[in-house]
Amino acid sequence: MALRGPAAAIAALLLASCEYSSGPETIGESPQEVPVAQSGTVVGLFATADDAALPGHVAREFVSFGFAVDVDPIIHLVPAGTLPPPECPGTSEQPGALEGNLCLFEGERVNVRHVYASFRTARWRSPNEGFDLTVVSMGAGRLSVSGSWALTVGGT
Secondary structure (H helix, E strand, O other), X not given: OXXXXXXXXXXXXXXXXXXXXXXXXXXXXXXXXXXXXXXXXXXXXXXXXXXXXXOOOEEEEEEEEEEEEOOOOEEEEEOOXXXXXXXXXXXXXXXXXXXXXEEEEEEEEEOEEEEEEEOOOHHHOOOEEEEEEEEEEOOOEEEEEEEEEEEEEOOO
């Protein structure tokens, strides 16, 4: 998902404060240079939507960090209207994460029974470049979930 408006400006500032190194990565036949985050906090937005024909419909979205990390951060999903755990000092409007954590803050959900986040899709890529967002519908009709995320790696 492309960032726009104030979220893009915030993400650009946070990306500028991160330290990176590059390393070769092979995807298919050709090596590619992938920036690897060494330390810092970065934030982004996520959203997925679909039309569910039946209850239990599954929608998936891959959300890219825009860089790679050498570790598997602990994922915390903070449902809309709930208090975040101590590892996720923030809100959907101002996401935050302590070192080694990926915090997803739901901002809005419609017709959603469950939301899951994992590195399953990203695992075949080493280091990780993002996460899978899986959403299960409560009933037939439009389903959607959106929010923000924060990831902190290394020392800040």
